[in-house]
Amino acid sequence: MPKLILVRHGQSEWNLANRFTGWWDVDVTEKGVEEAREAGRLMKAKGVLPTIAFTSVQKRAIKTLHLALEECERLWIPETKNWQLNERHYGGLTGLNKQETREKHGDEQVQIWRRSFDVPPPEMPKGDQYDPGNDPRYDGIDVPQTESLKLTIERVLPYWEGTILPELEKGETVIISAHGNSLRALVKHLSGISDEDITGLEIPTGQPIIYEFDDAMQPGERYYLKDS
Numbered sequence: 001m002p003k004l005i006l007v008r009h010g011q012s013e014w015n016l017a018n019r020f021t022g023w024w025d026v027d028v029t030e031k032g033v034e035e036a037r038e039a040g041r042l043m044k045a046k047g048v049l050p051t052i053a054f055t056s057v058q059k060r061a062i063k064t065l066h067l068a069l070e071e072c073e074r075l076w077i078p079e080t081k082n083w084q085l086n087e088r089h090y091g092g093l094t095g096l097n098k099q100e101t102r103e104k105h106g107d108e109q110v111q112i113w114r115r116s117f118d119v120p121p122p123e124m125p126k127g128d129q130y131d132p133g134n135d136p137r138y139d140g141i142d143v144p145q146t147e148s149l150k151l152t153i154e155r156v157l158p159y160w161e162g163t164i165l166p167e168l169e170k171g172e173t174v175i176i177s178a179h180g181n182s183l184r185a186l187v188k189h190l191s192g193i194s195d196e197d198i199t200g201l202e203i204p205t206g207q208p209i210i211y212e213f214d215d216a217m218q219p220g221e222r223y224y225l226k227d228s
């Protein structure tokens, strides 16, 4: 049965600093490095070994992938990076401290920006210090100025359907190393979670999530590898 492994990057510097991150390219912390390595050790111990890898163009996800693959001795597998697996773009909130933003705008507003299905955060002004628009990795890409989960789904799912799913159909064991909200987008689709219920779903850092696909390429119940 083809298997899909989803892993959110290990703790990032801005997870630790409690700042809205989005497309800003922060590194993993020491704890994040250890979480990533532990994910790889777990895959090795459980014998769930990826044969092909996908990740975003953000170093916290790329490094997590490499650290995990190193631990399970799979650094050699083919790997593709694509911006469509990036974290949701946090718009004008990027760089702000989450607690200070709650104090300024209230808990309810911040929760809407963070977890509502289709309300995007305020747009990032052009030329903002955290605007990745001129970064060469985004050449030829229409970099968004903000994204809701709905907008994130609109660019994650075409990549899933056009590029990743065909690899599973060939029988590959696929690992995707990505981000809290790009993975929420995928899990919403694969587990058929409603627009209302997705607001309550959190994806922990460095914990491999598994889907097994049947002959008709229908995903089973997702589970945490540590619980299997």
Ligand SMILES: O=C(O)[C@@H](CO)OP(=O)(O)O
Pocket (backbone or CB within 6 Å): 015, 019, 020, 021, 022, 023, 087, 088, 090, 114, 180, 181
């Ligand atoms: O800051 C971010 O980009 C994300 C992930 O850390 O935060 P949130 O939990 O608010 O979606």
